[in-house]
Amino acid sequence: MFTGIVECMGRVIEFSQFDTTASGGNGTSLVISEAQSILDDCHLGDSIAINGTCLTVTEFTKDTFKVGLAPETLSRTNLGKLQPGDPVNLERALAAGHRFGGHFVQGHIDSTAEIIEITPENNSIWYKLRVDDAKLMPYIIPKGFIAVDGTSLTVCDVNDDERWFTIMMIAYTQTHVVMPTKKVGNQVNIEVDMLGKYVEKVTTSILCGESKSDGSGTSSYIEKIVKRVLDK
Known part of the structure; x- marks a missing residue:
């Protein structure tokens, strides 16, 4: 379980489609760097959300960690499109007794959405996103919660017929998540x-x-x- 409050941004340093190492399991793996701030209490088998996707740590160092990507994960998320150097949102699984700042996020991505408009307003930014799976629209409501690449955000406007919704991102959030690095046409992970x-x-x-x-x-x-x- 997660909260959608991104702890830090890491960076992809390796994407392997067939990792034959012991920690790779002969499948697809992803290695993330610049994660030292969330690895001080890390153990093998722990869950870390990468762009909102709950994944299992199979190997780690002081500032890097590796996770495996199952075929289901690759088909439902944008992780298969990541390249070395790309920034990613990171959040550890929720610990008991900590303040709950976002909303209930499972880390189980429902689908992806395409950014179709980016509009600055003062020091905030509007994003309009078109949902790939129309069946998710009943769960997206004005002033409701949605996780976009693992970031807990408030839905502003919704158009069920055209399958889009909008969110507005304040200045503080812009400096702590990967969304501002995205462009129109990019895909993001969403969890309703x-x-x-x-x-x-x-x-x-x-x-x-x-x-x-x-x-x-x-x-x-x-x-x-x-x-x-x-x-x-």
């Missing part, structure tokens, strides 16, 4: 508010019942109540 998913799951079951893989289903909670009333 998981609380919305849980609410939908529960309310759908109550109102519509549950569907099964064989095509059958169960009556909704409302239908069961009505049936009991009618039976009486």
Whole structure:
């Protein structure tokens, strides 16, 4: 679990599509540098979010660490497009007893979004982003939470039909995250508010019942109540 409050920006120093080392596991791996500030309490197997993606540390030094990238991760995130020298947002998993400054972020990326407009206003910046997966739009609401490359941000405007939303980034945030290095056309990782998913799951079951893989289903909670009333 994460909060979406980026702790520091690291930098990619190695992207290997077939890492045959013991820490690479014969898969795709990523090595990040300039991470000394978050590695003082690091252990093998710890979780660190890179651009909002929860990943497992397989090797680390004083200021670098390595993670493995599964095919699912590569298909859902922008991590496969990273090049040596690219900056990335970093956040350690939430520790018990610490102040919670952002929102509940799982580090499980839902999809990517394309930056379609960047508009400065005074010392802030507006970003308009088009969501790749239209099915995510019901979870993106004005003044709701969204994690963009792992940064907890407030949604401003939403257009469901055209699949876009906007966020505004204040001056302080601009100097502590990778978003200002992005350009129109770049892809960012997004994770919608998981609380919305849980609410939908529960309310759908109550109102519509549950569907099964064989095509059958169960009556909704409302239908069961009505049936009991009618039976009486």
